[in-house]
Amino acid sequence: MSETKRYFLELSYKGTAFHGWQIQNNAFTVQECLESSLSTYLRQPITVMGSGRTDTGVHATMQVCHFDLKEGVLGENFLKGINSILPREIAIHSVRPVKPDAHARFDAFQRSYFYRIIFRKSPFLDDLAWLYFHPLDVDKMNQAAQILLRHEDFECFSKVHTEVTHFRCQIFSARWEQKDDQLLFHITANRFLRGMVRAIVGTLIEVGLGFRKVEDMDELILSRNRAKAGKAAPAKGLFLSQILYPKDIYLD
Missing domain, CATH: 3.30.70.660 (Pseudouridine synthase I, catalytic domain, C-terminal subdomain)
Structure with missing residues (x-):
C-alpha cells in the first residue's frame, strides 16, 4: 500500500469568471475547477484546501493550496499536464512536497x-x-x-x-x-x-x-x-x- 503524500500548489487565477474560491452549490468556483482538473489528471478523487477564500470576482497573483496524493506519483510532466487541462483563467506555477501535517490555511503566517x-x-x-x-x-x-x-x-x-x-x-x-x-x-x-x-x-x-x-x-x-x-x-x-x-x- 503506497504512502499518502501531501503537496502544496502555488497558483494564480483571474477571478472574473468565478464565484469566488470556495465550492458552492449551483455556482462555478476556483476550488471546484481545480479539484475537477486534478482528479481527472491524477485519476483519483482530489480535494484541495486553500490558504483562504477570495470572493466573487477577486483575483490572485499567488494562492496556495494543499492536496493529498494517495496513489501513484505526480511525474516530471505534472505542471505541463495539469496546466493543459485547466482553463486559461487558472495557472499552476509550482508544486512542492510538504510534511504530512502541513496545512495551507493554518500554517500561513x-x-x-x-x-x-x-x-x-x-x-x-x-x-x-x-x-x-x-x-x-x-x-x-x-x-x-x-x-x-x-x-x-x-x-x-x-x-x-x-x-x-x-x-x-x-x-x-x-x-x-x-x-x-x-x-x-x-x-x-x-x-x-x-x-x-x-x-x-x-x-x-x-x-x-x-x-x-x-x-x-x-x-x-x-x-x-x-x-x-x-x-x-x-x-x-x-x-x-x-x-x-x-x-x-x-x-x-
Whole structure:
C-alpha cells in the first residue's frame, strides 16, 4: 500500500469568471475547477484546501493550496499536464512536497493583498482594476492607512454574516503607491476577515475625497460597526498577492 503524500500548489487565477474560491452549490468556483482538473489528471478523487477564500470576482497573483496524493506519483510532466487541462483563467506555477501535517490555511503566517485603481479607461485592465475619475488626496489616504497598524480588532471592516470566532488581525503594513496612471494599495497582515480589504479601500477613498477625516479613523475602528465604514470597493481591483509559510514544512 503506497504512502499518502501531501503537496502544496502555488497558483494564480483571474477571478472574473468565478464565484469566488470556495465550492458552492449551483455556482462555478476556483476550488471546484481545480479539484475537477486534478482528479481527472491524477485519476483519483482530489480535494484541495486553500490558504483562504477570495470572493466573487477577486483575483490572485499567488494562492496556495494543499492536496493529498494517495496513489501513484505526480511525474516530471505534472505542471505541463495539469496546466493543459485547466482553463486559461487558472495557472499552476509550482508544486512542492510538504510534511504530512502541513496545512495551507493554518500554517500561513502572513498574507498580502493589493488593490488597483486606474484613472483612465484601459481595454486591458477593465476586469482587473477599478476605473475611478475623481481626484484623491493620496497623502491623507496614507496617513489614514497608518492608523490601521495601531489596532487589532477590525470588525468594522468585516462582512456582517461571517463564520469567525474573533475579528482580531495584526496588520504589518498598509500603504498607497502612485505608479504611472495607477494607484495601488498594498496591505499585509497575519490574517484577513471576509470583505476586509475592500471595505478598507472604500473607507480610505472617502478620506481621499475629503468626505472622512484622517483623525476619525480611530473612532471608526473602535466602533466595531460595519455600517460606519465606507462602501466596499469593487471586487475586480483586488488581488491576493503573497502567502508566507515556515520553511521547515517543505520537504524539498
